[in-house]
Amino acid sequence: MTSFQDLIIDKAFIGGQWCGAESTFAVTDPATGETLAQVPELSADQVRDAVAAADAAWHPWKRKTAKERSALLRAWFNAIMANQQALAELMTREQGKPLAEAIGEVAYGAAFVEYYAEEAKRMAGETLPGHGADKRILVFREPVGVVAAITPWNFPLAMITRKCAPALAAGCTVVIKPAEATPLTALALARLAEEVGIPAGVINVVTSSSPREVGPVLTGDPRVRKVSFTGSTGVGKILLAQCADTVKKASMELGGNAPFIVFDDADLDAAVEGAVASKYRNSGQTCVCTNRLLVQDGVYDVFVEKLARRVAELKVGNGLEAGVLQGPLINAAAVDKVQAHIADAVGKGAQIVCGGKPHELGGTFYEPTVLRDVTPEMRVAREETFGPLAPVFRFHSDDEAIAMANDTEFGLAAYFYARDYRRIWHTMEALEYGMVAVNEGILSTELAPFGGVKESGLGREGSRHGMDEYTELKYACVGGL
Ligand SMILES: NC(=O)C1=CN([C@@H]2O[C@H](COP(=O)(O)OP(=O)(O)OC[C@H]3O[C@@H](n4cnc5c(N)ncnc54)[C@H](OP(=O)(O)O)[C@@H]3O)[C@@H](O)[C@H]2O)C=CC1
Numbered sequence: 001m002t003s004f005q006d007l008i009i010d011k012a013f014i015g016g017q018w019c020g021a022e023s024t025f026a027v028t029d030p031a032t033g034e035t036l037a038q039v040p041e042l043s044a045d046q047v048r049d050a051v052a053a054a055d056a057a058w059h060p061w062k063r064k065t066a067k068e069r070s071a072l073l074r075a076w077f078n079a080i081m082a083n084q085q086a087l088a089e090l091m092t093r094e095q096g097k098p099l100a101e102a103i104g105e106v107a108y109g110a111a112f113v114e115y116y117a118e119e120a121k122r123m124a125g126e127t128l129p130g131h132g133a134d135k136r137i138l139v140f141r142e143p144v145g146v147v148a149a150i151t152p153w154n155f156p157l158a159m160i161t162r163k164c165a166p167a168l169a170a171g172c173t174v175v176i177k178p179a180e181a182t183p184l185t186a187l188a189l190a191r192l193a194e195e196v197g198i199p200a201g202v203i204n205v206v207t208s209s210s211p212r213e214v215g216p217v218l219t220g221d222p223r224v225r226k227v228s229f230t231g232s233t234g235v236g237k238i239l240l241a242q243c244a245d246t247v248k249k250a251s252m253e254l255g256g257n258a259p260f261i262v263f264d265d266a267d268l269d270a271a272v273e274g275a276v277a278s279k280y281r282n283s284g285q286t287c288v289c290t291n292r293l294l295v296q297d298g299v300y301d302v303f304v305e306k307l308a309r310r311v312a313e314l315k316v317g318n319g320l321e322a323g324v325l326q327g328p329l330i331n332a333a334a335v336d337k338v339q340a341h342i343a344d345a346v347g348k349g350a351q352i353v354c355g356g357k358p359h360e361l362g363g364t365f366y367e368p369t370v371l372r373d374v375t376p377e378m379r380v381a382r383e384e385t386f387g388p389l390a391p392v393f394r395f396h397s398d399d400e401a402i403a404m405a406n407d408t409e410f411g412l413a414a415y416f417y418a419r420d421y422r423r424i425w426h427t428m429e430a431l432e433y434g435m436v437a438v439n440e441g442i443l444s445t446e447l448a449p450f451g452g453v454k455e456s457g458l459g460r461e462g463s464r465h466g467m468d469e470y471t472e473l474k475y476a477c478v479g480g481l
């Protein structure tokens with residue numbers, strides 16, 4: 001059986017070659033501080049080589065039949081699932097999430113590969129009525145070309161497959177720039193792709209800790225026809241601006257400020273479970289994690305009490321230990337942000353119900369925290385905390401809850417718990433979000449279109465709509481008939 005050590009690769013992957021560089025940077029385990037590997041700090045020229053390799057591989061790859069691409073994707077899916085445990089252990093070590101969550105992420109990430117292996121065969125065009133008796137209109141769907149996929153550290157595997165699987169299925173090739181903190185999972189995925197016979201140059205992985213140097217190489221190169229990014233809204237805006245020069249297509253999965261509304265007719269126990277799942281997944285480091293709990297007057301006190309009791313039970317520790325549900329945060333800056341949000345809220349009158357300080361384990365471990373009496377003047381109302389902090393706001397009427405929920409420049413995910421069916425329909429329609437979970441705490445699946453509105457991004461990932469991001473329509477007018 002493969003172990004996580006077998007999957008540790010300290011080379012970048014360009015044009016089917018495993019390459020080093022003049023210097024390296026360290027990948028560390030956030031739970032222990034241990035260095036897992038030193039990976040290459042690629043130069044701008046090496047990144048350009050990766051683009052050249054992807055460009056050279058593009059035409060042969062798109063000329064393969066859909067069935068051939070599908071079979072290779074399916075083989076990649078099988079290889080990922082055959083290595084589920086080892087990939088998950090590697091992920092827990094470089095990212096910190098509990099092993100059970102990492103095992104879940106491997107299955108979740110692999111599901112995109114499986115889904116788009118099937119979808120590759122359904123890239124249908126259309127024929128339309130012509131605008132003259134002698135004319136016919138044909139619409140083809142063609143791959144956009146070379147894709148740059150820039151991915152974050154919080155989902156080191158799924159954010160890569162969610163971009164690469166539809167891209168490859170459509171006939172595109174990719175250059176992946178994983179996060180500095182988590183390149184090892186990306187390299188392991190590339191190794192598995194190589195082993196199952198995905199041709200050289202179709203998948204390339206460039207490793208770097210200097211995104212400000214690598215980013216412009218990818219966004220400025222005319223051979224790159226599409227940038228697909230998941231990360232912060234600030235960086236997304238920079239990339240969008242850079243893409244303007246060569247008018248690239250862009251998909252942006254950016255930050256959120258997810259509301260979680262608990263109405264007074266909700267099943268409170270179910271709402272508590274949903275809130276814990278949504279808020280404390282990956283220690284709160286997910287763009288769709290609840291950022292604000294909005295709870296109706298009549299159930300406020302009892303909900304806060306039930307939530308705090310449940311949160312206090314969450315075991316904090318190294319994600320490899322049995323029973324741990326909360327791993328370390330990714331780095332010291334992440335801890336500082338949680339601390340700053342708590343200090344600001346408490347300074348303005350919020351009360352700590354549980355947690356509220358660094359965990360006794362030290363490092364970047366933080367106590368899962370619940371704050372009550374939180375108000376819209378506090379920073380947590382506007383900024384994504386990206387950590388294990390649940391601030392509970394109070395509201396009186398449905399209209400007030402919806403106004404509070406929509407009072408943000410973000411629009412990624414929203415959650416609410418209620419029973420009355422008119423309230424459910426009204427709220428579902430009134431929330432200005434790309435994704436709404438009703439009486440559910442988790443909404444991520446390869447079967448649904450994931451994405452946001454407003455400053456949470458552009459485009460959708462997953463489902464049949466996810467393929468559209470990697471295809472162009474070509475219309476042919478056939479005349480003289
Ligand atoms: N919406 C989401 O899913 C995510 C949101 N975030 C939010 O962003 C905050 C900061 O997290 P962080 O990881 O720094 O997120 P970033 O947006 O900075 O990073 C995401 C990816 O973009 C890369 N990147 C960073 N700057 C540039 C640039 N100028 N040009 C090109 N690529 C760039 C990063 O590389 P490198 O790792 O080398 O910096 C990484 O691969 C979090 O606290 C959270 O609030 C973070 C991750 C995911």
Ligand SMILES: O=C(O)CCCC(=O)O
Nearest residue numbers: 154155230286287288444
């Ligand atoms: O946080 C993110 O980067 C988005 C991925 C989360 C998910 O797919 O549920």
